[in-house]
Amino acid sequence: MEIGAKEIELIVREVLAGIESRGPKLSYIPAQSDNGVFERVEDAIGAAHTAQREWVEHYRVEDRRRIIEAIRMTAKSHAKTLAKLVWEETGMGRFEDKIQKHMAVIEKTPGVECLTTDAISGDEGLMIEEYAPFGVIGAITPSTNPTETIINNTISMIAGGNAVVFNVHPGAKKCCAHCLKLLHQAIVENGGPANLITMQKEPTMEAVTKMTSDPRIRLMVGTGGMPMVNALLRSGKKTIGAGAGNPPVIVDDSADVSLAAREIYRGASFDNNILCLAEKEVFVMEKAADELVNNLVKEGAYLLNPMELNEILKFAMIEKNGSCEVNKKWVGKDAGLFLEAIGVSGHKDVRLLICETDRNHPFVMVEQLMPILPIVRLRTFEECVESAVAAESGNRHTASMFSRNVENMTRFGKVIETTIFTKNGSTLKGVGIGGEGHTTMTIAGPTGEGLTCARSFTRRRRCMLAEGGLRII
Template sequence: MEASLFNSLIDISESPAASRGQADLMLERARWAATVFDRYDRDATMRIVDAVAQAAHEHAAEFAKKVVAESGFGVAEHKKIKNELTAKPLVDFYRDQDYVNLRIDETRKIVEIPRPAGVVFALTPSTNPIATINYKVLLCLMTRNAIVMSPHPAVRETSIEAVRILARAAEEAGAPAGVIQVLEQPSIPLVDAFMGSDKTNVILATGGTPMVRAAYSSGNPAIGVGPGNAPVFVDASADVTKAAQRIVASKSFDNSVLCTNESVLITLPEVENQLKMALKSSGAYICSDEDTAALRRFLFHPRGFNVEAIGRDATWIAQECGIRVPTNTKILVAPITQIGVEEPMSREKLCPVLAMHVAKTRSQALSQSRAVLRLTGAGHSAAIHTKDEASAIDYASTVEVYRVVVNAPCSQGAAGFATNLAPTFTIGTGFFGRSSIGENVGPQHLVHWTRVAYNSDTDESFGNYQEIGRGFRGALPPAPADGVPGSAPAAPPAPQPSAISSIDSATKDELRRLIAAELRDLLRK
């Protein structure tokens, strides 16, 4: 879905040689920034992180409105919430995690040195552009990485403005110039050049399946996500009223553009009527067979899902299908009699349309939930509403996903905003979804650790590393010799961009000459 819209909007005429040259210039700048940033201590790093989070928070409402105006879908009020959640709360979640200082394990006689990835190339989707930008930028800053953002063309202008504001906030707080960059004219050859360059250390891909697969096949390390298609099971023990309220709230949130939204509701005969009444009371419209047929025709074409429906509200979709619904309708519930390739309504739907299937038995409900994910969405997310712990465990053990939300909205819960899961806008789908990571992606995935391991023999003593800190060269002074053992250095003044820019100017001049030479060579090919 994302990929088809992406391809239809971007210019593919740019030559590969010119694209490689442009990518090389930006990546060299990012690589220099990452090298300098690696010298920062934790206090300086967190000052930059907090400044950027504050800037993201202050512009959350503004960019929510601009994104809806530019893209034509979603709910500005809900996008504001997502933009805010990926600012200060995201940083606070990881505040106690240290990705800068040495980790010392005296028992095992191991010292671990954090090693940032370096240069991160990040793709963003049209559905959650600003929240994804906030999230990926802050993850990179927490781990002292440089980042180059590639915005989705459908929301290019707003995304570029947002990245520029975050970059300005970072540099004003002392970050090296070029630590946050953005492609202002994204194109297929340019994105390919970034993904394939040996100067890109890791790719953070969020978007359609073709985009993610391209990242994985680029030859560079990549962290990507697969599509969602979350089943939600309401079993006989559930508080049906609360379940209905939570499902409607989740499915209508930002018109269901989060990939963690519920896609197929599965329940049992003894719950069906009560659940339908509760859904209606919560703002759902229960479709007739004719309504469901009209929705099926509108949403699914021979080429796939109708992208015009992405992020549209329920009343707009109903009107396009010729279905008369109350003006306050939040979601459309479409009953279906089977789950499988023959029923397209059992596939992912990034709009407030929820398929509903009534299984004959609890055992069948579990197998049908599993079948939903076999169609698409393996490894992603699922939800269950129940008061029975055994039922929750049976369900979670059956469905092939890595996060199961219990008695909470799945849209927010699987993304870590209505549960205590790690807050994220990149959902790892693991082995089930052919992804490298199965958990919610966080800063820990952008830093590796060099391990200094002593001889395990008890006769070989372990060194005293508590009084040794890393020497942060360049713009920052080294840790004071009389500091508290094992602690971070005392907070130095925030390094100013001008000071950082002036360090080793001879090296920078040489770097410019190398870049120019490389660019000339590329353009000759």
């Protein structure tokens, strides 16, 4: 799915070996682009660097607001087309759900409104602190939410006064190029600078190396797997990293079980479970287990029997070096295709497969990004918490719980330490899809920025006017 750990390590070694000294000169004049899409990453970086200087020197914050609104309008008018292109190129997820994801990032990604100014006026003068741009940002995007991430990052990053050079996942390069061209055209047609957002047409590992070593790129942002994020953190660049998740759900014996089933079904089946924040495994107290399983089936889930579960496990996971890894060929595929593969017909429209397992089953412990939801019965709440923490594996990404017991919810929230913690609702609500708050596709748990917005991609700068300046009291 994402850039491999070994490949990333090679990049880091090259960077740390001193590749900076061989980087392009700041005076390099970039070639012309096709609406922000370049043949060479050096040209994409050079053009973005020029555009960013123009963006901060000749455009007001109100211009940013106006151009971002034009981006929203353009993306909104092409949301269905983009969703279809992603679905066709990646072969993952569900077309109708991708439309929802696009609309969420279009409508609920904050722009310049979150760049507030703090001021202190006193006898010693006037102090203001504002959010200023980093400059040029290098952004690595995933195949699971490719164009959604480009739209989300573009709005957030240019709102902060930055330019962006994208390095997209090779498995989504066509839809990403199409999306970037649309947004680029919207920027230019509304008076913005050309090449404020750029990318290399053919994404390569060499391009990532050049991005991490080029002095004109001041910040790296990685959305995807943990090997990529960890490698960027070791590259020497300031990095914002959005890594993997394996979100657990706890259903305790006080929960509204019918609500739990409805919300879990919605989240776990959404876009075939390829969102990192989606419910990946459920730990339910024995008292509520039968009712939960029955209600999930009523919602439309297909309950796998032990034999069917084992047959699917054989091809959905690959054993490697004594552990299990996801078979990437099956990531994001429709639930009905899994059933067809084991000879179960007549369930083409099924959106979610559920199964009962023990707490150490591969489908519990490995983030599988498939519409398969393991359910583990446990006797006590303490066992549920312990198992959920083990399955989440310290990613600190997302967790959820269904309960009427505030003390239980508080205890679990403190122990799990996730960036997103939803109570009595689908984890989709944690990113504003059906819930309050803004939307982002870059959830920076590993580096601590959390649910990113324009403010996340800025530097805090202080300006001081001394000697009581401007005070009138």
